Amino acid sequence: MENTENIIELKSISRTFADGFKAVEDFNLEVKRGEFVTFLGPSGCGKTTTLRMIAGFDLPTEGQILLDGKEISKLPPNERPINTVFQRYALFPHMNIFDNIAFGLKLKKLPKEEIKKKVKKVLELVDLEGFEKRSVSTLSGGQQQRVAIARALVNEPEILLLDEPLGALDLKMRKEMQLELKAMHDELGITFIYVTHDQEEALTMSDKIVVMNEGKIQQIGTPEDIYNEPQNAFVADFIGDSNIFNGIMTGSMTARFAGGEFRCVDDVPEGTRITAVVRPEDIEVVPTKEGQIRGKVTSVIFKGIHYEITVESGRYEVVIQSTKSADVGSEVGMKVEPDGIHIMIAEDDTNIFPVDMNKRHRLEFNGQELDTSLTQLIKGSHRNENHELINENGEVIDPDKIHVFCTIEPEDIRMTDDVDDEQVLVEGTISNLFYAGDHYSYVVNTEIGQDFIVYDEYLWNMGDRVGLILPSDKMRFSVKK
Numbered sequence: 001m002e003n004t005e006n007i008i009e010l011k012s013i014s015r016t017f018a019d020g021f022k023a024v025e026d027f028n029l030e031v032k033r034g035e036f037v038t039f040l041g042p043s044g045c046g047k048t049t050t051l052r053m054i055a056g057f058d059l060p061t062e063g064q065i066l067l068d069g070k071e072i073s074k075l076p077p078n079e080r081p082i083n084t085v086f087q088r089y090a091l092f093p094h095m096n097i098f099d100n101i102a103f104g105l106k107l108k109k110l111p112k113e114e115i116k117k118k119v120k121k122v123l124e125l126v127d128l129e130g131f132e133k134r135s136v137s138t139l140s141g142g143q144q145q146r147v148a149i150a151r152a153l154v155n156e157p158e159i160l161l162l163d164e165p166l167g168a169l170d171l172k173m174r175k176e177m178q179l180e181l182k183a184m185h186d187e188l189g190i191t192f193i194y195v196t197h198d199q200e201e202a203l204t205m206s207d208k209i210v211v212m213n214e215g216k217i218q219q220i221g222t223p224e225d226i227y228n229e230p231q232n233a234f235v236a237d238f239i240g241d242s243n244i245f246n247g248i249m250t251g252s253m254t255a256r257f258a259g260g261e262f263r264c265v266d267d268v269p270e271g272t273r274i275t276a277v278v279r280p281e282d283i284e285v286v287p288t289k290e291g292q293i294r295g296k297v298t299s300v301i302f303k304g305i306h307y308e309i310t311v312e313s314g315r316y317e318v319v320i321q322s323t324k325s326a327d328v329g330s331e332v333g334m335k336v337e338p339d340g341i342h343i344m345i346a347e348d349d350t351n352i353f354p355v356d357m358n359k360r361h362r363l364e365f366n367g368q369e370l371d372t373s374l375t376q377l378i379k380g381s382h383r384n385e386n387h388e389l390i391n392e393n394g395e396v397i398d399p400d401k402i403h404v405f406c407t408i409e410p411e412d413i414r415m416t417d418d419v420d421d422e423q424v425l426v427e428g429t430i431s432n433l434f435y436a437g438d439h440y441s442y443v444v445n446t447e448i449g450q451d452f453i454v455y456d457e458y459l460w461n462m463g464d465r466v467g468l469i470l471p472s473d474k475m476r477f478s479v480k481k
Contacts, residue, residue, distance in 0.1 A: 007033040013063035023049040025215045038194045040202040041212035047195045083152035084161040098132035122150040142173040159191045236277040237434035243278045245437035260293035266343035273346040280321040282340030291333020315438040349410045349453045361389040366426045371472040410455040412474035415466045424467030
């Protein structure tokens with residue numbers, strides 16, 4: 001078979017749990033034979049659930065998994081030519097290294113000489129020759145991980161799944177193992193599917209990266225594509241360090257953001273609302289007169305290979321990585337070349353959600369009545385002496401047949417840590433955040449299953465419990481019958 005063939009395909013895969021939580025939604029991916037593919041994203045984004053469905057430990061509620069073009073979604077794990085290496089190595093402490101690695105081969109009842117030959121081969125591959133009789137307890141974390149990888153490789157799987165396998169190692173050992181794993185992949189030529197939340201790990205090792213968030217694919221591409229051409233603000237913020245600014249196109253390949261005008265290489269129509277991404281290493285510190293924008297240095301941190309310089313420019317905070325230092329408190333100019341600016345058409349973050357008409361013929365959301373006039377909303381309606389809502393034909397309106405939607409902009413919602421405040425309409429937990437130049441953008445998961453996007457100039461923490469205040473004068477309503 002040619003190396004370009006797809007060894008595995010995931011078609012519209014979804015996984016919904018019994019409590020209604022959708023861990024993975026409409027996931028589509030093609031993995032070529034011999035590729036090193038990495039699932040990358042924050043905790044809880046669906047990476048491991050997707051990996052478990054490929055392995056057969058979990059079954060999709062929708063969609064298909066194809067191996068060499070054949071449906072395997074319902075096939076048990078032991079009938080799939082796939083092995084998995086976990087973060088917790090799950091080695092047998094009462095067995096020596098040889099027996100740990102040979103365990104699967106013995107279950108297959110292979111001849112002793114063949115088992116010995118295969119174990120010797122993988123021990124050489126993971127650089128543990130001569131360790132056959134050693135006890136697992138005498139090994140370092142890195143050596144134990146090598147044994148776990150050898151135990152998976154000895155079965156000669158077509159696909160090797162690795163679920164955060166380096167997560168338990170220290171930084172130095174993790175970096176060494178990254179290079180070793182990449183070298184193993186290149187030597188073996190088998191397909192690796194790797195799960196991590198470490199962006200550097202993904203960029204270092206992968207042929208293809210799948211960025212995930214909240215169960216959905218955000219972008220698929222090479223490490224270079226993902227880093228240099230992020231498709232949305234989440235990817236730009238999650239992969240490496242980014243300065244993210246809201247702005248507008250002011251002309252042909254000219255954008256205004258962060259209080260300055262910049263030439264860029266993206267040809268987006270004039271007047272388009274955009275998000276500009278500028279990597280810290282692409283900003284040059286220059287004398288104030290030469291800068292496209294200028295500001296005051298608020299901090300300088302030496303990071304070994306560069307200085308991380310933070311500059312306050314108007315409402316914006318700009319992070320710069322430079323080999324030259326700067327003085328805290330000094331005024332500096334900042335300059336960015338056109339190819340250092342990545343322009344994305346701004347996402348519409350307007351919150352849209354359904355609200356109910358209750359039996360009293362008033363709008364309510366999360367059990368609270370909303371301060372709005374339904375007679376103005378529903379054309380030709382009025383209230384009778386019983387305060388019921390009457391349509392233009394004189395009939396009492398059935399609440400179940402009227403569907404009302406509310407829209408509110410992210411900047412109009414206020415967050416508070418006082419969830420008992422009487423103004424709070426709904427409570428939730430912050431599940432995602434990124435800095436967008438002059439504000440933070442938050443995703444708040446509420447107890448009623450509705451996500452809200454909220455802009456706030458203050459930094460809250462992931463996992464914070466917050467109350468959301470939705471001012472009635474900022475809520476807009478529409479009716480669908």
